Amino acid sequence: MPARRIGRRYDLIEEIGFGGMGSVWRGYDTVLDREIAVKLIRYTQIHSPTDAAEFAARFRREARITAQIRHHGVPQVYDAVLDADLSEVYLVMELVEGANTLRHYLEPGAPLPIAWAVSVTAQIATALSYAHALPVVHRDLKPDNILLTPGGAVKIIDFGIAALLTAGAPKLTMTGALLGSMPYMSPEQAIGAKPTPRTDLYALGCILYEMLCGYPVFDGAGPIVLHHHASTAPVPPRELRAEVPAELDRLVLELLAKKPEQRPGDAAEVYERLLPLLPPPGSVPGPSEAHLTGMPDPTVIFRRPNAPLRPEQAAPTVQFRGALPATAPISDKVLEQRLEHRLAEFRDLVAAGRTLQAADVLSGILEPAGRVFGADSPRVLELRFDIALARFHGGEFRKARMEFDALAAASARVKGFADELTIECRKFAANCRVELGELTEALSGMRAVLDDVRATQSDGSEVALELRLALGRLLALIGRHAEARTMLSELYEDLLLLRGINDPLTREAEEALERLIDDDPAARGQERS
Known part of the structure; x- marks a missing residue:
């Protein structure tokens, strides 16, 4: 079922709460590409233009005051919308995930x-x-x-x-119940x-x-x-x-x-x-302070004030719970139709730059696809890759890294360590580590995948050439300038022979090498000599 758009900006994905004041929805801000909570307010005591004006004034006042509460113990208010005819009255707020x-x-x-x-x-x-x-x-x-x-x-x-x-x-x-x-x-x-x-x-x-x-x-x-x-x-x-x-x-x-x-x-x-x-x-909690399993x-x-976020606390994928309600098993034909619809929506969202919402939409089809095609089937592995790649381009590098690592292991188990998907996942996992500042781990991972590509393909394959460029840049980033210069010089010479001076990858290698020489006084001295 397609998301409902309100305010020309907010997509309502699924209802997560309902009460006397209205309903709460998990949604997406299509401009900022982030999850939000939307509180749709239902008000039934408007019987005249005066009632409407009073309600509108109260709504704006309460929304503005509530938005001034600056504490992490109160979800932040991002927007407050009240249509002239009061057909849509809602607050856009921080989504508290998993609570x-x-x-x-x-x-x-x-x-x-x-x-x-x-x-x-x-x-x-x-x-x-x-x-x-x-x-x-x-x-x-x-x-x-x-x-x-x-x-x-x-x-x-x-x-x-x-x-x-x-x-x-x-x-x-009207029923005599106290508010x-x-x-x-x-x-x-x-x-x-x-x-x-x-x-x-x-x-x-x-x-x-x-x-x-x-x-x-x-x-x-x-x-x-x-x-x-x-x-x-x-x-x-x-x-x-x-x-x-x-x-x-x-x-x-x-x-x-x-x-x-x-x-x-x-x-x-x-x-x-x-x-x-x-x-x-x-x-440390004592025996009498232990809480039930599964409770926060x-x-x-x-006990641990202002503790850092541990890597294992970051969920690899947010499931789109509203995409396919839990019902009887669906047929292959129905799944194919839904999968086609989700992939079309995914591509449209990616094209619009809303990559995180795109990843969320596509993740909703993973569980039923796994049941029908098999968890390690090529179709499911490709879906997982698309989701991880969307998260990477959306800047969720930690979640993307966890998914690429898990997907590389699954792909290697099914297709082997030299398979194209396995190599791509390992390469992107290393790129995620670079973005996260995990440079030593990134260097180790990138060298390992390059060794495997050289062993199974060639040093001049497209994947190997791209990895050599990435590895040269990474060596320069962590200050190993001599190794970086050697790597980039050899790559540049190979690219001149294989692709010519006007090839985009050749130009990238040339620019990386020139930048390294400009930033390294020792290298500049060698160039002058």
Whole structure:
């Protein structure tokens, strides 16, 4: 199914979320060739031109304010679009790839590890401090609006949405339901008072309580929960879970104070009180802090602060999940039709310079193609090569390198180390390493592939000539000028004999050699002598 284009720029690829405010889509910015999240906002309370004007003003205000929150714990707003007739109202935002909501990790009767809960809360508090400084109040903080990335980072979503949908609206919907999330609603919200930063702190206390105790602070339905929020003292966490530290117990109860002025002064104070409970840098999780297999570890942010991205953390290929829904196995004929369609779309995107979106589109056909043709079939290997090459030209060198390495191994296993596809993958893997600054590994890889080409083809084959030029440039780049000059001089002489002085590759070799001589004083001296 072709992507839907909105705003003449954004392609909607697949729906990844749906709720009362509308839907969220994974999309592509066709100008910048990057993945984005598009939040389509549905608003049904417009009954007159006055309603429309008020909504438009609120939308612009909330979008502008939310875009001012400059913290990695809040997805960035890239664009806000509101058509004159309100037929399209949406926000274009940073896409948080691979994340689940905190709700995904909350199970009734299953408290989370204390260090895990504290680390999540500290990250939320930090992000809130940046928002409250503007000031921006979330108004609807709940586990469904908290994302956890695979690396353990916390992201707060839907800032401004509650204000957008409830400002100027009646307190009750037409069915009598209160706007908001009652398990996390502060006493002042329940009576319609103006939310403040301490309103968010109450919700944060509800979230922390649920993580520590395995149950919401007040359970039940409808008005009963609101009554408890307003009038009932919560059961202290330590009475439900003895290992909860006394200072953490006190903080939770203060966050849940009925009167805003009795809560901590701000989110920064919450963080400071959590700080002694956070795992220190360099520490190792203990047995009691272990989290379930497959869950992200929010403690790693504090155990290994500002840690670098490890190569294995970069996924080699982003699957286009919306291309072929998981259904019964498709026939060869249907697959051929879909493959032809995807390849045509891939070529159009590459021609338009949108290589990363092109790679994403084509990756969606890999799994069904592998099932029908075989994972190591020539068709599938060629698809993988096209995807890796698109990522290379799109500047995703780490992902491209991982795919070229894996593909070279698969191709060598099926076709042999001297096969054209194997050689191409090894060559591009070396080029990726050059772009990533992995020059020693690139040099080793390039020399190895050149040796294999010389052994199976000839020193004057097209692939060998191109590799000799690349190797000469690489030697010059890492400062091995004498070797580079020898390599490029011999290549230039061979090219003059094989192709002539006007051949493009001959001219490239000549320019590389002249540049090397200009940059190397010793070589210039030899030229003069």
